[in-house]
Amino acid sequence: MFSITNPHIADYIRETVQQPPWLQMIEERARAESVPVVPVETGQFLAFLVSLHRPRRILEIGTAVGYSTLWMAQAAPPACHIVTIEQDEARGAQALANFAQGKMADKIHLIVDDARNVLPYLDGQTFDLLFMDAAKGQYQNFLAQSLPLLNDRALIISDNVLFHGTFFREKLPRRSRTMVRRLQEYIDWIHQHPQLQTVLLPLGDGLAVSLYTSR
Numbered sequence: 001m002f003s004i005t006n007p008h009i010a011d012y013i014r015e016t017v018q019q020p021p022w023l024q025m026i027e028e029r030a031r032a033e034s035v036p037v038v039p040v041e042t043g044q045f046l047a048f049l050v051s052l053h054r055p056r057r058i059l060e061i062g063t064a065v066g067y068s069t070l071w072m073a074q075a076a077p078p079a080c081h082i083v084t085i086e087q088d089e090a091r092g093a094q095a096l097a098n099f100a101q102g103k104m105a106d107k108i109h110l111i112v113d114d115a116r117n118v119l120p121y122l123d124g125q126t127f128d129l130l131f132m133d134a135a136k137g138q139y140q141n142f143l144a145q146s147l148p149l150l151n152d153r154a155l156i157i158s159d160n161v162l163f164h165g166t167f168f169r170e171k172l173p174r175r176s177r178t179m180v181r182r183l184q185e186y187i188d189w190i191h192q193h194p195q196l197q198t199v200l201l202p203l204g205d206g207l208a209v210s211l212y213t214s215r
């Protein structure tokens, strides 16, 4: 697997993660079917943030087959509710099966559609934690649409912000250039945004963790 840090250190960190066997089975199936899911250490970190922050409601953009959703769900307080959005129908169907397998179906609501269409319809709902892991070039649009839904002191976690370390490659494949430029613009935007306090972490494929202040 790729690594944005020293691969030996990344492997070592990965090996320290204690993952429940049922969740490991879901991860292994996703990887065998080439579904892009968070690395195990990112899942563990999401669970840690959920345990620390104790959100009542979580919004996730980019469910795939629900692996990251389940990392958060199994760490969440009993009354916590998760809304997760995935545009791919087949992945959504597998996610529902995985939520049932993890006995978490009652706390997760999956919406199968493009998040850009869904977010305006969540008006009136509020969230304490947002995890973004969908089209990287759309992060700024997704977050601009999501900010009105966030409670004061909500956490925002954006995945893949260091995207395989591509920022430092002199020659980028043409198909990656726009996405990498948009990710860099997104990183600048969240750092300059007056209502966000952001740190970048070299975990997994790079995470931005932002704290939102509503005033």
Ligand SMILES: C[S@@+](CC[C@H](N)C(=O)[O-])C[C@H]1O[C@@H](n2cnc3c(N)ncnc32)[C@H](O)[C@@H]1O
Pocket: 036, 037, 038, 061, 062, 063, 064, 065, 066, 067, 068, 069, 085, 086, 087, 088, 091, 113, 114, 115, 116, 133, 134, 135, 138
């Ligand atoms: C990296 S995968 C998500 C992995 C998942 N968070 C996990 O770690 O288990 C990204 C997913 O976002 C979905 N996606 C991309 N653009 C989207 C959009 N505009 N609206 C909803 N889903 C989108 C893709 O279909 C894909 O399944």
